[in-house]
Amino acid sequence: MQAWICDNPIGPEALTWKEVPTPSPKAGEVLVAIKAAGLNFPDLLIVQNKYQMKPPLPFVPGAEYSGVVEAVGEGVTHLKPGDAVAAFAGLGGFATHATVQAALLMPLPKGFSFPDAAAFLCTYGTTYHGLMDRAALQPGETVLVLGAAGGVGTAAIQIAKAAGARVIAAASTDEKCALCRELGADATINYSTGNVRDEIKSLTGGKGPDVVYDPVGGDLAEPVFRSIAWRGRYLVIGFAQGTIPSLPLNLPLLKGASIMGVFWGEFARREPKNNVQALTQLATWYAQGKIKPVIEHQLQMSELQRAFDLMAARQVRGKVVLTN
Structure with a gap:
């Protein structure tokens, strides 16, 4: 097999594409022939040694991927060679093959494409957990989505609309705002040009948004939180701008508002039954055409460093997917 190896976590430029032995699945594991892998912001952080998880060296990055089962280890009975699956395993995806715990695999329904599946679990799992579980979004409420043209942002527009909410999408260019409207956003804000x-x-007629979905962080957080509605819920998704904001704690007091962390990977580990229910709902919405990953760039797996360059330059609308 071939894989991108990180043995010096100083950035994507230090990754090397190497031939390595193909592993055999251990008990409880599955060997997957990878068809597609999605690029997520934590993939960049982890090869820069900036992520909360710091795996032992060397490792193969790539948290999210889809493919076909090639072999199963002892004790695996619900999957068999030839099954189409998707995984959010944390590591291993930027390769031609990976072994993964069978419990982390989602069998793919018929008609679920490998590129879509590789851009689905993390992005839509995170967003559903944030909007529906943490924020308990209700039909008719207003959601403000920051970074709305990115991977989780485009998912947030689609999921909020599927749940019957009104969506205001905020992005950094007019072109990104146009994409958000195409996805169903009711209104848009270009935060690089407007107040x-x-x-x-x-x-919002002065009321403010009921829910704020924030994967950006940085200097947007405080002015947006100052605009939140009474009993508003502010979802902390991530910090794509690079700076972790510090919010004055009098603001949630004055608005009766909540700041909610959204850590889907830990939710899936701690509450597997609830996660399965969420993924089942998402798969149903996908089959109904209500949600579909936005994939602007589909590159070969060997082009991973180009994919990282696009992400670092914030030139990606939706997701980048790499295929074998």
Whole structure:
């Protein structure tokens, strides 16, 4: 097999594409022939040694992938060679093959494409957990999505609309705002040109959004939180801008508002039954055409470093997927 190896976590430029022995699955594991892998922001952080999980060296990055079962280890009875699956395993995806715990695999329904599946679990799992579980989003409520043209942002637009909410999508260019409207956003804000607080006030009649979905962080967080509705829920998804904001704690007091962390990977580990229910609902919405990953760039697996360059330059709308 071939794999991208990280033995010096100083950035994507230090990764090497190497031939390595193909592993055999141990008890409880499955060997997957990878067809597609999705690129997520934590994949960049982990090869820069900036992520909360710091795997022992060397390792193969790539948290999310889809493919076909080639072999199963002892004790695995619910999967067999030839089954189409998707995985969010944390590591191993930027390769031609990977062994993974069978419990981490999602069997793919008929008609679920490998590229879509490789851009689905992390992005849509995170977003469903945030909006529906943590924020308990209700039909008719207003959701403000920051970084709305990115992977989790585009998922948030689709899931919020499927749940019957009104969506205001905020992005950094007019082109990204146009994409958000195509995906169903009711209104958009270009936060690189407009006054965010004034625009939120205008678009919500002064009430503010009921839910804020924030994968950006940085200097947007405080002005947006100051605009949140009474009993609003502020979802902390990530920090794509690079800076972790510090919010004055008098703000949630004055608005009766909540700040909620969204860590889907830990939720899936601690609450597997609830996670299965969420993924089942998402698969149903996918089959109904209500949600579908936005994949702007589909590259060969050997082009991983180009994919990282696109992500670092914030030139990606939706997701980058790499295929074998």
